Amino acid sequence: VxxxxxxxxxxxxxxxxxxxxxxxxxxxxxxxxxxxxxxxxxPGTVDTDMVRANPPEAQERMAGAALLRRAAHPDELVGP
Known part of the structure; x- marks a missing residue:
């Protein structure tokens, strides 16, 4: 992003x-x-240590900006 x-x-x-x-x-x-x-x-916001180091309000704001309205899980970024 x-x-x-x-x-x-x-x-x-x-x-x-x-x-x-x-x-x-x-x-x-x-x-x-x-x-x-x-x-x-x-992918936008991904649930990582860097994201989790932010205050909860910031994490919610980042997740809310994503199309799915949530942070992606790293496993979702793995391809075939």
């Missing part, structure tokens, strides 16, 4: 996320002619 949205005091975090998104897009363009796909996951 940090690649798409902004908030005060998150400049380094948001810059890193945006950089990874652009890196993924560039890699996808470079490898597409060889039939190689490059993808990025941007």
């Amino acid at each position: 940090g690649a798409f949205l902004f908030s005060t005091y998150t400049s380094m975090y948001a810059s890193a996320k945006a950089g990874l998104l652009q890196y993924t897009r560039s890699m996808a363009t470079e490898f597409a002619p060889d039939g190689i796909r490059v993808n990025a996951l941007a």
Whole structure:
């Protein structure tokens, strides 16, 4: 989410996320002619130690911003 949205005091975090998104897009363009796909996951809030370190109100606000109105569980981000 940090690649798409902004908030005060998150400049380094948001810059890193945006950089990874652009890196993924560039890699996808470079490898597409060889039939190689490059993808990025941007799930929004995920139930991690970093999220749980925030006050409960902040955790609720982050989860409420997600389309499912909850934080994702890390197991939900695993693919085939």
